[in-house]
Amino acid sequence: MSTTANEAPRSRGKAPAGERVADWADGRLGIYSLAKANMRKIFPDHWSFMLGEICLYSFIIIILTGVYLTLFFHPSMNEVTYHGSYVPLQGQLMSEAYASTLDISFDVRGGLLIRQIHHWAALIFLAGMFVHMMRVFFTGAFRKPREINWLFGFLLLVLGMFTGFTGYSLPDDLLSGTGIRFMEGAILSVPIVGTYISFFLFGGEFPGHDFVARFYSIHILLLPGIMLGLVVGHLILVFYHKHTQFAGPGKTNKNVVGMPLLPVYMAKAGGFFFLVFGVIAAVSAIATINPIWAIGPYRPDQVSTGAQPDWYMGFSEGLIRVMPGWEINFWGHTLALGVFIPLLIFPLVLVAIAVYPFIESWVTGDKREHHILDRPRNAPTRTAFGVAWMTVYFVLLIGGGNDLWATHFHLSINAITWFVRIAFFVGPVLAFIATKRICLGLQRRDKEKVLHGRESGIIKRLPHGEFIEVHEPLSQEQLHTLTAHDQYRPAEIGPTVDENGVERKVSRGEKLRAKLSESYYGEESQIPKPTVEEYKEITSGHGHH
Amino acid sequence: MKKLSARRRHPLAALVVLLLALACTGGLYAAFAPASKAQADETAQSLAIDEGKKLYAVGCASCHGTGGQGTTDGPSLVGVGAAAVDFQVGTGRMPAQQPGAQVPKKKVIYSQAEIDQLAAYIASLGAGPAVPSEEKYGPEGADIAKGGELFRTNCAQCHNFTGKGGALTHGKYAPTLEGVDPKHIYEAMQTGPQNMPSFPDTTLSEQNKKDIIAYLDAVNGDDTVEPGGLSLGGLGPVSEGLFAWVFGLGALIAVAVWVAARTAKAKKS
Numbered sequence: 147m148s149t150t151a152n153e154a155p156r157s158r159g160k161a162p163a164g165e166r167v168a169d170w171a172d173g174r175l176g177i178y179s180l181a182k183a184n185m186r187k188i189f190p191d192h193w194s195f196m197l198g199e200i201c202l203y204s205f206i207i208i209i210l211t212g213v214y215l216t217l218f219f220h221p222s223m224n225e226v227t228y229h230g231s232y233v234p235l236q237g238q239l240m241s242e243a244y245a246s247t248l249d250i251s252f253d254v255r256g257g258l259l260i261r262q263i264h265h266w267a268a269l270i271f272l273a274g275m276f277v278h279m280m281r282v283f284f285t286g287a288f289r290k291p292r293e294i295n296w297l298f299g300f301l302l303l304v305l306g307m308f309t310g311f312t313g314y315s316l317p318d319d320l321l322s323g324t325g326i327r328f329m330e331g332a333i334l335s336v337p338i339v340g341t342y343i344s345f346f347l348f349g350g351e352f353p354g355h356d357f358v359a360r361f362y363s364i365h366i367l368l369l370p371g372i373m374l375g376l377v378v379g380h381l382i383l384v385f386y387h388k389h390t391q392f393a394g395p396g397k398t399n400k401n402v403v404g405m406p407l408l409p410v411y412m413a414k415a416g417g418f419f420f421l422v423f424g425v426i427a428a429v430s431a432i433a434t435i436n437p438i439w440a441i442g443p444y445r446p447d448q449v450s451t452g453a454q455p456d457w458y459m460g461f462s463e464g465l466i467r468v469m470p471g472w473e474i475n476f477w478g479h480t481l482a483l484g485v486f487i488p489l490l491i492f493p494l495v496l497v498a499i500a501v502y503p504f505i506e507s508w509v510t511g512d513k514r515e516h517h518i519l520d521r522p523r524n525a526p527t528r529t530a531f532g533v534a535w536m537t538v539y540f541v542l543l544i545g546g547g548n549d550l551w552a553t554h555f556h557l558s559i560n561a562i563t564w565f566v567r568i569a570f571f572v573g574p575v576l577a578f579i580a581t582k583r584i585c586l587g588l589q590r591r592d593k594e595k596v597l598h599g600r601e602s603g604i605i606k607r608l609p610h611g612e613f614i615e616v617h618e619p620l621s622q623e624q625l626h627t628l629t630a631h632d633q634y635r636p637a638e639i640g641p642t643v644d645e646n647g648v649e650r651k652v653s654r655g656e657k658l659r660a661k662l663s664e665s666y667y668g669e670e671s672q673i674p675k676p677t678v679e680e681y682k683e684i685t686s687g688h689g690h691h
Numbered sequence: 692m693k694k695l696s697a698r699r700r701h702p703l704a705a706l707v708v709l710l711l712a713l714a715c716t717g718g719l720y721a722a723f724a725p726a727s728k729a730q731a732d733e734t735a736q737s738l739a740i741d742e743g744k745k746l747y748a749v750g751c752a753s754c755h756g757t758g759g760q761g762t763t764d765g766p767s768l769v770g771v772g773a774a775a776v777d778f779q780v781g782t783g784r785m786p787a788q789q790p791g792a793q794v795p796k797k798k799v800i801y802s803q804a805e806i807d808q809l810a811a812y813i814a815s816l817g818a819g820p821a822v823p824s825e826e827k828y829g830p831e832g833a834d835i836a837k838g839g840e841l842f843r844t845n846c847a848q849c850h851n852f853t854g855k856g857g858a859l860t861h862g863k864y865a866p867t868l869e870g871v872d873p874k875h876i877y878e879a880m881q882t883g884p885q886n887m888p889s890f891p892d893t894t895l896s897e898q899n900k901k902d903i904i905a906y907l908d909a910v911n912g913d914d915t916v917e918p919g920g921l922s923l924g925g926l927g928p929v930s931e932g933l934f935a936w937v938f939g940l941g942a943l944i945a946v947a948v949w950v951a952a953r954t955a956k957a958k959k960s
Contacts, residue, residue, distance in 0.1 A: 193944070193951035200943050234835045234909045251918070262919055269935035270943065277940065320843060320852065321927060405954065418950055425942045433938075434919030435931050440853045440910055442843050450847035451857030451865070457932025547929040549858035558792070558862035 189411050190391040190404035194285075197278040198384075199415060201302075203422040204271040205377065211264040212366065218254050220246040221316065221362035223355045232439050240318075240443035243358045247317040247438055262430035268310050269435075270426060272458040275303045279499075283532050286520035287390045288503040290513065295383040298376050300500045305373050307458045312365035314436070314456055318358055321436070323444025324453040327352065328466070335485035353446060390519050393630035395623045399517045454546060462492045464545030468566040495542070499535050502528075509662045511637055523592070524631045526585035527666045533581040534574035541569045582671070589673040592628050595620060596676045597684050619685065629675050637663040736811060743812025746805055750786045759816045764790065771882065772819020773810035778878035780806045782871070784885075792862035793885055820881045820891075827897055828873040828904050838906030841899055845890065853910040855925045859886055869911050873904045 161169070172178040189195070222242040228235050230245065231252045250257035279299060282288055288296035311329075315322045330352045334340045349356035388402050397403045405411055442448070455463055465488035472483040506528060522529040544551060545566035552559040599617035606616050620628070639660045643649055665671060698704060748757065754765030761767030768775075779785035783797040801809070810822060843852070851857050854868030863886050868876065880900050883889025895903070909915065911925075923930040 191951055191954045193948040196947040196951060197944070200940070200947065234839050234906060237836050238840060258919055266935060266939060269932060270939040273936050273940045274943070277944075320847075410954075414950060418947070421946045421950070422943060425946060426939065429935075429939050429942070431920060433921040433923055433931075433934055434917060436928075437917075437919055437922065437925070439918075440925065442839060442852060445843075448843045448847065450843065450852045451849055452851045452855070452927045452929070454928045456928045457935065460929070460932065550926060550929050552858035552862070553856060553864050556862070558860075559858045560861050 184385065185406070185408040187385065187388075187407040188402045188404045189389050189407060190402055192392060194281045195389065196418065197274060197281050199418055200422055201271055201274040201278055202377065202381075203419045204267045204274060204426060205373070206419070207267045207423055207426055208264060208271060209370065209374075211260045211267065212370075214260050215250065215257075215264060216366060218246060218250045218257065219243070219316070219362075221359045223318065223353075223358050235439065235442070238443060241358065243316060243318040244438070244443045247319070251439060259427075259430060262433075262435050263427055265313075265435045266430045266433075267426050268313065269456060269458075270429075272303070272306050272310060272456075275299070275306055276458075279303060280532065280536070283499070283502070284522040284529055285390070285392075286516065286525055286528065289516040290507065291387055291515050292383070292390075293503055293507070295380060295387065296503055297500065298380045298383065300496075302373060302376050302380065304496060305369050305376070309365060309369040309373065310456055311459055312361045312369065315361050316358060316365060317436075317438045318444050319436075319438040319441045320444050320448055320450060321438075321441045321453055323353065323446070324449055325455050325459075326357065327446070328455075328463075332466075332485055332489045335482040335489060337481060337486070353444070388517065390517050392519050392521075393627055395626050397518065399515065402517070452549060457543070460546035461495060461539055461542035462488070462546075464542035464548075464566065465491055465495075467548055468542075468545040468563050468570070495538065499532075502531060509637075509659060509666055510634055511659075511663075512634070518630070520631060523585040523588040524633075524672075526582045526589070526671055529585050530578040530581040534578040537573045537577040538570060541566055541573050545570075586671075586673055589675075593673055593676050596625055596628050597681060625681075631675070633672060633675055634663075634667040636660070636667045739808045739811040740815045742805075743808035743810070746801070746809050747812050750801075751809070754787070759813060768813050768816060770817035770819045771813060773814040773822045774820040774878040775882040775884065776810040776813045777806055777822045778875050778882060778884055780809060781878075782875055793864060796866065820878075823874060823877045823881070825874075828877040828901060830905050830908065832898075833901045833905030835902070835905050835909045838899075838902030838904070839910070841895070842903050842906050845895065846903070849887075851926070853925055854907050855911070868907055870913075873908070876904050876907065 168178075220242045224242045225239055226242050226245050228238050228240055228245055228248065230236075230248050232248055235248065247261075250261055252258070282296065282299065311325070315326050330344055330348065333344045333347065336343065344352065347357070347360070348354040349360075389404070391397050391402060391404070394403070405414075441450075454460060466485065469484050469488050472487075474481040474483060520528075522532075544562065548559050548562045548566065551557060551562050599619040602616045602618045604616040606614050608614060637660055639652055639656055642652055747755075747759070751759075751765075751768075754762060755768050756762045756765075759768040761769075776785075780801055781799060781803070783799040784794045786800075787794045788797065807822075813819075814821070842850075842854070846854070849857050849859065849865035850868055851865075856867035857865050859865060865887070877900055879887060880890040880895060880903070881892075890900070923934055
């Protein structure tokens with residue numbers, strides 16, 4: 147009896163192990179519908195869509211290595227005498243934080259490599275976010291419905307900067323101590339509340355005994371916690387919105403052309419994670435980063451030349467370095483404008499790029515969803531603005547490293563400082579104009595290519611002796627790709643007189659918008675893309691090239 | 692005594708006292724003055740001075756004046772001492788090629804013997820610091836850690852944490868200390884060449900200077916170990932940031948392009 151009962155299900159064959167596991171999990175988590183909906187999620191293929199992945203993976207690497215470092219790091223400013231294995235510091239007084247960082251570097255197995263991976267990955271993470279943000283910016287991927295995800299990404303960049311800065315400050319070496327002193331000076335320059343904030347932050351006079359422990363909590367708990375949440379939100383939104391794609395045959399605003407998440411993208415992304423880890427590990431094994439042993443322990447009475455923050459804070463260093471040392475003294479108070487003004491400009495530089503998408507959507511008044519990316523040339527004003535912003539950023543980076551520019555290019559540091567002061571204002575304007583002209587030139591070129599075909603490089607001699615170059619017509623796919631973009635018309639101020647002949651008041655905002663719209667999409671700002679009639683007329687063959 | 696005291700107002704009394712005093716001084720001098728062995732040295736010394744003077748007249752006088760008194764093109768060399776000459780000429784900075792923000796170091800064109808002769812001549816113009824002997828800058832008895840502390844307190848502001856150099860105003864700079872002869876570092880501290888302040892023994896004792904030199908040898912010498920790999924110039928976060936962008940992110944973008952190019956193709960049926 148029992149044997150037959152057992153044999154009955156076997157005759158239909160036992161389900162394979164994978165199916166049973168899936169069934170078990172679905173019965174408890176209800177993941178079937180979730181997996182069904184998402185496993186076939188399509189992702190388009192383009193190398194620039196992997197920049198975000200570089201950030202995600204380096205963030206994971208930073209978390210993993212950071213956990214290892216917390217096992218050995220002592221976030222304490224107690225003074226100790228060093229007796230570790232680095233000879234040139236033996237017998238020196240230093241904080242426990244610094245001593246434990248030396249121990250991680252010299253006495254913990256694999257400690258130095260892990261430290262270097264952590265730090266290199268941080269620099270690459272920030273650089274990756276920067277480039278990723280620029281990719282999103284220049285292709286217009288921030289447009290509806292992705293504005294919130296743009297802000298999530300922007301917040302990640304800003305939080306990443308401050309997480310990096312607090313981490314850079316933890317070892318309590320002479321370089322990071324100088325950086326903290328710099329920050330303290332900036333805080334002190336805030337009128338009225340500056341001194342209070344500084345005393346609150348440092349628990350008294352700088353440097354005090356508290357800041358390493360406080361920065362430690364901020365660095366390993368508070369900021370990364372928020373960042374992790376934002377990363378998850380960022381990814382959920384990417385999933386929800388689906389990925390954008392470049393224009394091309396078969397690609398519309400309503401579909402996504404690419405490969406499914408499973409198995410193709412899972413394999414690709416998983417492999418890419420290991421490639422990212424491999425590259426960062428190789429960089430960390432090859433090159434030193436932040437050799438705190440050579441830098442020495444922090445003492446407020448010491449300072450070194452070449453004291454800069456990590457690159458992502460470099461533009462704030464530049465702001466301070468090139469600002470004239472203005473000061474106002476009144477009734478026994480000092481307003482240190484030379485520090486306070488840079489402190490005010492610092493967030494403005496960042497906010498300028500963050501709010502741009504909202505300004506653009508206000509100017510265009512476009513409420514449609516956009517899933518097809520722009521080519522940068524087809525949005526000349528946006529592209530020009532982005533390049534102008536990057537120019538400001540890069541000019542400030544030059545200011546932040548003005549001493550190294552001076553020594554390595556045999557220049558006067560004063561000349562560089564003056565160059566930065568002028569270029570801070572002039573550079574973005576020139577960059578804006580130049581970029582816009584280049585974009586328009588490229589648009590003309592596209593138009594020419596569509597109408598007259600590709601230059602083939604073949605020179606033909608006609609019977610009557612004339613030489614012409616043969617142009618090859620583009621394929622249908624290429625023609626589509628080059629003409630797929632929308633072109634806006636400048637928004638005009640509506641009729642100022644209503645149907646009853648009553649004059650209405652045109653608000654100042656409306657006028658500004660019309661003016662901006664004209665500068666975005668007026669005759670000077672875009673080349674009308676070729677129409678079908680133009681194409682037909684030219685290609686109908688009147689014997690000319 | 693009474694007889695002596697009675698004659699102390701004698702017109703010749705002053706003369707007698709003067710004679711006695713002279714005899715006394717002369718006698719003391721004869722007793723304590725260095726013996727005649729100095730004679731040979733002196734002639735060698737004066738020979739060196741003579742030779743140095745000739746070299747000086749050819750290589751230096753156009754800017755520093757025929758007697759080392761200085762001109763509008765070059766400072767006075769009276770009292771700079773032999774150490775200053777040994778440093779400036781021994782590192783090739785002098786004779787200068789052209790005036791500028793700062794005179795760079797270059798190929799040394801005088802032999803050490805000639806430099807010594809020049810130094811002897813300049814030293815003869817007025818007293819100044821002498822060329823240090825080897826035990827003053829040698830590694831024996833030096834405290835490297837103490838030297839590091841002193842270096843960070845006194846030198847790092849211009850020369851960077853480990854002496855990689857740095858910028859000063861208007862095109863001037865603190866040069867790198869990599870590969871600089873310990874003797875020259877000692878002389879530079881003592882004499883303060885060009886834009887560098889001088890650190891005489893009253894400011895940085897002989898032992899302190901020795902410690903600093905030993906520290907530099909430990910962190911910026913030929914045998915310095917770089918436990919973390921390439922030091923990227925030891926210039927801090929600027930070169931690290933550049934490296935991260937170019938080789939870190941650059942490599943990753945190259946990898947991304949490579950991965951994206953190798954996509955699974957849809958099966959063509």
